[in-house]
Amino acid sequence: MEDHREILKRAGLALTVFGLVDIAFMIYSLAQGQSYSSTFNIFAVLAGIFLMRGSLGAARLVTWFSAFMLASFAGAVLLLFPFMQPLDLLIAQAKIYPARLVTPWLVAAAAFVLLGWIYARLRSPPVIAALLASGRSATAPRHAFVLGVGFVVFLAAMLKMTLHGTANEKAIELARHQLGPGYNYATQSIQWCGGHGRAVVAAYNDEEIQHVTVEW
Template sequence: MGDHLEIMRRVGKVLIVVGLIDICFMVYCLANGKGYSSSLNIFALVAGIFLWRGSMRAARLVTRYSAFGLAGGLGLCLLLVPFMRPAGLWLAEFRLSPLVTLASIAMMVVMLGLLLWTYREMRSPAVVAGLVAASEDSAVPVRYFVIGALIPLFIAVIFHFTLHGDIGAKAIELAKAKYGDSYQYSPTSFSEAGSHASVTLDAYNSHEIKSVTVGW
């Protein structure tokens, strides 16, 4: 009967370590004015503590979160990333900053691996039996898989019909007129205020990558 507690403590320890590392990295980035984005840190730390203490409610929530994150992460890699950045920009980034690019890819792989491992551990027969005994929902979290997959799909569709449509084409045309044909351009964001619109693009070639903005 205690097998599920052993599994939960193992997962909890890993999440605590990951959460602490992520919090330290967040502090480092903020202290040095670097960009930072993560959905782990505090959640991983708190969830890890409750798992380590044997909370079955935490086990249910971690199962759902890992399902959501796994589906969302795979959707991000398979759907959103190809729509957001053309292959030429990825190649330019790799040529100019190979270590940073490889580190980003490695981070994504590690994150997906952690989510997959966590989900499999939380869906082990012992933990599922523990959920049933505690009157917690023990069903496969299909809804969270679906929601996690739909979010990047929705963003990809919106991105396609805005920045890859007439707005993106107009922004690229204006960027070429302003910054020249020595760059290739990839729209990254769009904003509108009243009658004024602006688009931010990545301008890139074999020598540099920079962010430019055009408006009309």
């Protein structure tokens, strides 16, 4: 039977490398003036180091986190993504800024595959046997899967209420007043402060995409 320490070492190395690549990509994106957010980077590096050192406690934590993120990723594609961008805006992005659209999807796909592989390795019989021998729980993290889906459902509900109400119509009306009828419009975010609204609206056509900030 494969030794559990070797499994932890390989999983930890993969997680550490991915975390370092994620940090490098974040620095590059910020240097290019592009927004970038990730739940990996430093966390992935630290967790990977502990796994490489054979920490069964880290194995339990990473297994739980992997389950949560796998459920969140799957839920985001099915539930959250349809509320985030209209299809014609995605088509415009693909035509005008293909690299900006493709790169985040490639990173997300790589993260999903990596997390699936790490979860499978950390749920392998040698690791489960080592957890039981150390007196730790070796049950599957079902609550992590449930919480991951629940988190996405909550975000989808919030986006639907925020971006598909009267405030959304007001934001698009103000943006159209600024740029005219030559664009399609999609609200990207809405904020409220002291009774005043502030929104970022994407104005797009087949040739360009602009982001307009409106207040009321």
